[in-house]
Amino acid sequence: MSLRDKIEAFLADRSLQPWPIHESGFLVTKDIPFDPGTRDACKANYCGQYGRTWACPPGCGTFEELKEHFMGYSCAFVYTTKHDLEDSYDIEGMGEGRRKHAELDDAFIAYLKDEADPHELCDAGGCSICKKCTYPDAPCRFPDRMRRSMESTGINVMNLSKELGIHYINGVNTVTYFSMIYF
Numbered sequence: 001m002s003l004r005d006k007i008e009a010f011l012a013d014r015s016l017q018p019w020p021i022h023e024s025g026f027l028v029t030k031d032i033p034f035d036p037g038t039r040d041a042c043k044a045n046y047c048g049q050y051g052r053t054w055a056c057p058p059g060c061g062t063f064e065e066l067k068e069h070f071m072g073y074s075c076a077f078v079y080t081t082k083h084d085l086e087d088s089y090d091i092e093g094m095g096e097g098r099r100k101h102a103e104l105d106d107a108f109i110a111y112l113k114d115e116a117d118p119h120e121l122c123d124a125g126g127c128s129i130c131k132k133c134t135y136p137d138a139p140c141r142f143p144d145r146m147r148r149s150m151e152s153t154g155i156n157v158m159n160l161s162k163e164l165g166i167h168y169i170n171g172v173n174t175v176t177y178f179s180m181i182y183f
Helices: 005-011 034-042 063-069 091-112 159-163
Strands: 024-028 073-083 120-123 173-183
Touching: 005 073, 005 091, 024 159, 073 091, 091 120, 091 173, 159 173
Parallel strands: none
Antiparallel strands: 024 073, 073 173, 120 173
16 A cells, blocks of 8 residues: 555544544645745744744754755645634634644554655644753754644745645634645
């Protein structure tokens, strides 16, 4: 079974998914909208992680290094989860949605763990394995498990969603999280 077949089997079998995949799509890496402007938003530190983890800039590498690395894969699978919120200020609901999305990421990676073909996950919001990252004082404790956010690699997720026909926003009082598996 090819890696794509295995991804499609995970997608088809809802019992494997702790939280359902909302929308998804495959694309070739040449169609991924890498954008250095996305990394500029990282420098502005809107999420508060700039300079704090190995998975985010500048610790994760330069835009050029990451683009070259991920262009080494031929395909990618993008998927989303959608979470309802009480209102647009429901920070707790957003956090709960992020946690559920991360559980789905974990289940997906566990499902693919015995795959010999190279694959790598980029997720929504970056790595959260360690309570406190070792950056910049010591090497990453879990480099084989570290997850970069799609934005930290320079992907314009809004344009990616348009490329795939996936909703970036799924309506009022919802939050949507994206992940991508390169293979």
